Each structure stands twice: as C-alpha cells, then as structure tokens.
Amino acid sequence: MFNFATLKTKMKKDVSTEQKIKDAARKVFMTKGFSGCTTREIAKSVGINVALLNYYFRSKGKLFELILEAALSDFIESMVDVFQQDLPLEDKTRMLIDKEFEFLRKHPELPLFIHAGLNQESDAELDQSKFLGRLHKTGIFEECEKAQAQGHMRKVNMINVTLLFMSNCHFPIMSKKLICGIYQIDDNEHEARLNEHKEIVKEMLINYLFPNTNKHA
Amino acid sequence: MFNFATLKTKMKKDVSTEQKIKDAARKVFMTKGFSGCTTREIAKSVGINVALLNYYFRSKGKLFELILEAALSDFIESMVDVFQQDLPLEDKTRMLIDKEFEFLRKHPELPLFIHAGLNQESDAELDQSKFLGRLHKTGIFEECEKAQAQGHMRKVNMINVTLLFMSNCHFPIMSKKLICGIYQIDDNEHEARLNEHKEIVKEMLINYLFPNTNKHA
DNA sequence: ATCGATTTTAAACAATTGTTTAAAATAAGT
DNA sequence: ACTTATTTTAAACAATTGTTTAAAATCGAT
Missing domain, CATH: 1.10.10.60 (Homeodomain-like)
Structure with a gap:
C-alpha cells in the first residue's frame, strides 16, 4: 500500500x-x-x-550568524515586497512606510538586534553584499533616478533616501524603552504616539521627497 | 610650612x-x-x-549602571545646552541638529550603547524620571506650546517632536555598519553621506515643523 | 527481527566567569 | 618612628561557560 x-x-x-x-x-x-x-x-x-x-x-557563534542573517533577510524582504508592487513611486512610498510600521510592530526587537548584532565582533564577517543585489533587482533605484531626472522626486542620493526611511521607521520602534523612560508614559500611550507618528512620517517624507506634487499638503 | x-x-x-x-x-x-x-x-x-x-x-552590574546613567546624562545634556540658548525657536532647531550631529560624531557608540543597555535586564531599574525635569527646566516645552498656539509651529505632540529629532540624528550614526554593509561603501563615503544627511534633515524638519515661515525653502 | 544510520542523551572537559578573603603595600596622622 | 587607615594585590571560591566524547535511543529499510 x-x-x-x-x-x-x-x-x-x-x-x-x-x-x-x-x-x-x-x-x-x-x-x-x-x-x-x-x-x-x-x-x-x-x-x-x-x-x-x-x-x-556547529557552535553557538555559527547558530547566531544564521539567525542574524535571517533577520537581515527579513528586513530587506519587507522592503522588497513593496518595491515590487505596480504602483506610482509616491504610492510606493506611502505603502513602504505603512508596511514598515506594521512589520516592525510584529517584530519590535528586530532593528536593535540587527544593529547590536552587526557591532558584535563575529568570527566570520557577515556577507551583506547580496542584499544590494536583491534591492537592485526590484528596479527601485532606476525608478527613483527616472523620477529625479523628470523633476518628480527631489535629487537626493539613494543612500540618504534609505537613511531617511530607516531612521523614521525603525528608530521610533527601537527607542521605546528610552522614550517611555524619559516621558514617563506606559505602553498604551506609547502605542498611541507610534500610530500618530506613522502619519507624521508619511506626510513629512512625501512632502520632502516629492515637493512639486505636494506643495500644500 | x-x-x-x-x-x-x-x-x-x-x-x-x-x-x-x-x-x-x-x-x-x-x-x-x-x-x-x-x-x-x-x-x-x-x-x-x-x-x-x-x-x-561593588559589582560589575553596579559599575555598568553608573556608566549607563552617565551616558544617558551626556545625551540629555547635549540637548539642554541648545535649549538654553537665547535664540528664536527655529534657529534653536537648526542648532540642535548641528550640535547633535557634531556631538554624535565624537561619540558614535553612544546611541546604540544606550538603547542596548536599556534593554538589558538590569537588577535595579534605571531612574530616568529626572531627565524629564531637566528638559522642562529649559522652558523648551512652553516655548513650543506658545509657538504652536501662535501658528508658527506645527501642532505636534512633543513626544513625536522628540522622536523626529532623535530618529533623524541618532539613527544615521547607529546604522553605520548596516549601511556600509548593504551599500558596500567605505568609511570616507559614509562620512560624506552623513555630512549631506545633516543638511537634508535640517531642511526637512524645519520645513515640516515650521511650514508657514518656510514655504519655498 | 535485524542491521545500519540517524538522532538524542548524560557526563565530563577545560576554560572563564564574578566575587571574596586575607595578606601585603602604601599613605596619612601623630 | 609608630600606628592606623587606605589602597592594592595574589590567590582561591564556587558557578557557569561552550564544547566534546561515548553510549543510548530511535528510526528506516531490508
């Protein structure tokens, strides 16, 4: 049988x-x-x-590298998902911020873990080079260059664009303990601030990166 | 003698x-x-x-708490310095970003250390409540409330304002390893991106927080 | 049921950990 | 110079660390 x-x-x-x-x-x-x-x-x-x-x-270190690499991959993949959407660049931007906040709400420890993990002196240096290729394949860089050439998007180096996104999406999540400690607020209040912050970041970044189409937003 | x-x-x-x-x-x-x-x-x-x-x-943990608390104090104090200046709010904003980037260039490990340190389960919980008082004494909160009431400043919760500043000043420093890894750039290139980023952040935040006085900046 | 390979365990390994104890060295006061 | 208090050290403490070894258990196929 x-x-x-x-x-x-x-x-x-x-x-x-x-x-x-x-x-x-x-x-x-x-x-x-x-x-x-x-x-x-x-x-x-x-x-x-x-x-x-x-x-x-084989060892604790090897296991850690595996986990760290997977975490980094999750990170990149959450962005790649959005880049692959068939949407105007400006809508992708909004969607990226929405998805990023949503993703990080589910994995709030991820950003701090990755940054602390990368600073850890690991035996074998982690190969992050493939992630650049992963992003390139989505065509997002060309899309931005084109939009910049046409005057739709502000002319800013892509590394700085990346920094703008990551800064405003990741840091608010990472800094929970610090913010709650300084301002003496509880988890509920922090959650409320985070929800509002998502909208703030969306408007601020859109206005900055696409100034011509959003003059009076 | x-x-x-x-x-x-x-x-x-x-x-x-x-x-x-x-x-x-x-x-x-x-x-x-x-x-x-x-x-x-x-x-x-x-x-x-x-x-x-x-x-x-008395112990390793006690020594660590001492260092962490001092680091946190340095952090807050670097902001307090600016808030105490006798300048219009908008100029203070520019100065804050300049000073913050300058300060963090000298102590690039500070932000990550503080956030990772706070997440560490320490025996005695760190008392951060005093820092709120330290900030309050500068009168910066009242100054912002006044500016918001007069329509000079966008009406945003002060916690969100804090998040905007910290996100855009601290994260670019903390993320050096990640950015250099993903984009395969060296320290010099990263330094250049950081210098440009300071100006980007300045313009973006000023435009967002003081939209009426900076419509066409 | 039996054999071989894979999976899991208990036990031990040497090295390192934070901390303590008691003695030595140095400084300070008289 | 002598005595006392402070500073510094060497040595040892028990506990924990990552890792290995060799035996036991489980599985898959014949």
Missing part, C-alpha cells in the same frame, strides 16, 4: 528539531543578544540537550 | 584610580556591551587587579 509518509523524507515530526532550535534561538538571541544568553538556555527552552545544539549547528 | 598637597584631600595622583576605572569601563562597555566583556578585561586595560574593581564599585 502507498505510504504517504515516505514522501517527506526528512520530516518526521510536525516541526523538525532543527527548526525548533532555530525558532527558540531566534527568540532568545533577539531579547538577550549573543553574549547575553547561554546555549543551555536555548536548549532548555526547546526541551532538548545542549549537545544536540552543537550536533545540528 | 604650608603644605599645598593637604588641600586636595582625596586626589593623590594625576587621575584617581576610581576615575581611571570609570574611563576604561566606559570604553569597554560601549564597544562590547555589558555581557560582552569581563571585569578582568576592564581591569587589565587600566593596569590593576580585578579585586580593585569590586573594591571601588
């Missing part, structure tokens, strides 16, 4: 142990950082032995 | 050991984070025994 299970050669459980380790490692690394946690802590949260962690991944 | 040395009761050397430890701890903590370094590493960089570190400060 036909055995369905033989099809999935490597999947013996609902979720493979390897994936479960990755998930747990991601969560722990995100909140505590590389040197802020132990391999035993990760293993315990999965419910497995420490040695199994080194059986699947 | 009069002994001059008796005047400085506690200062026996050019720089006290206590201060030397603080300086070294600041440098090491900044670059490696709390759990990314060891007390022996700090002691070694000062040229003293590990035990002496616990003699002056």
